[in-house]
Amino acid sequence: MNVFKKLFKIFGPVIFAALFLFVFLISPFGVKNISQTTIQKAALSQSPNVFKGTAVKEAALSQNYVPFFGSSELSRMDALHPSVLAQKYHRNYRPFLLGSPGTQSLTHYWGMQGIRKQLTGKKAVFIISPQWFVKKGVDPNAFSFYYSNLETVEWLRHARNTRMDRYAAERLLTMPSASSSDTLKKCILEVAAGQKLSSTEKTYLDLKYNMLKHEDQMFSVITLKDRRSLIEAGEKQLPDTYNVAKLNEVAENLGKSNTTNNRFNVNNSFWNKRLKKSYQRLKNEQSNFSYIKSVEYSDFELVLNQFAKQNTNVLFIIPPINQKWADYTGLSMNMVHQFNRKIKYQLNSQGFNNVVDLSDDGASPYFMQDTIHLGWKGWLKVDQYVNPFLSKKQKAPSYKINNYFYTKNWQQKANITLE
Secondary structure (H helix, E strand, O other): OHHHHHHHHHHHHHHHHHHHHHHHHHOOOOOOOOOHHHHHHHHHHOOHHHHHOOHHHHHHHOOOEEEEEOOHHHHOOOOOOHHHHHHHOOOOOEEEEEOOOOOOHHHHHHHOHHHHHHHOOOEEEEEOOHHHOOOOOOOHHHHHHHOOHHHHHHHHHHOOOOHHHHHHHHHHOOOHHHHOOHHHHHHHHHHHOOOOOOHHHHHHHHHHHHHHHHHHHHHOOOOOOOOHHHHHHHHOOOOOOOOHHHHHHHHHHHHHHOOOOOOOOOOHHHHHHHHOOOHHHHOOOOOOOOOOOOOHHHHHHHHHHHHHHOOOEEEEEEOOOOHHHHHHHOOOHHHHHHHHHHHHHHHHOOOOOOEEEOHHHOOOOOOEOOOOOEOHHHHHHHHHHHHHHHHOOOOOOOOOOOHHHHOHHHHHOOOOOOO
16 A cells, blocks of 8 residues: 555656646637737748647737738748838738748648638738649648648538538548548548548547647747847838838839849849859750649639638739749740639639739849749839738628639640630
């Protein structure tokens, strides 16, 4: 008996602590208080943990933060970046940056699952990169990097026998991430087949959701990058009062001073780090590139379908490609224009009419920061559309989703004519 008491004295607290943690994790109650400092840092961090989680996004988007969906262009934080302009001129919104290198339509669709309530009846900005629309769409490794079991569990708890959910399940099953859990994979397979989940599976998903949700609340903000100093540095370069002419002058000067070591109007540091040693072998290297036939179009339809379900009013931006670089690498601008027609048809025919097509601005000096990413004058022009869209009341959208855009026929279709 004495031995038992001694053992209990040693291991009892550990057992009780583990039991308490387990009960806490599976309970529906959790820590929901997220500080404003954390939200400010998270909005700019582009952290994978924030992207894959829900707690910080929910907290921010319940306030005056607006989701800006995109990829690597959001990282180019010069003085004309949307986050700088919004803070400098005290806008009634703040961008919450959702996307990094490697995030594409399928990644964004899963990332939207935990913030459906915060998207309902709200506004969003979505930057569409033509480079996403290669034949096979998102790279499986990039998808896995941003994949979250939490978002999948949340999706499974609401999945129904719809074309959207079946297609989402089918696409997820092509990714290594679908095999991260045998139980979840079984549920995904059932959704793909149009089958209902059992009551046992639903109970499991509820408990799993609570556990993952609490883990997210506790751990997703531990290693946040603090990029607020970049925003403050950008603000100091801008005039005190918003004036397009003066801001254009700032953009011109910044572009000119930052593109002095190459003939492509590419940012000096990008040139030195990424292109200087290899650019000569890249001549005509993109002559066979095509963004017209791709599974990405149906992945993009998932995003549109989710926006339509939540009645989210979205401003879509199609950025240009650096014309000097396209000429050098042999990228066909005729092909790029065909891409633009196809993506705009997919948008407009379903009621997504807030589309900013900047594809003809690729030859404008200092519009791009590098080969494919918006820069000084590019961000300023984007702001001419973003600010009024977000600051002013907009007409409620009227969407009509067409399941044809999930088909292989649409993925492979070329030569689209806009009406």
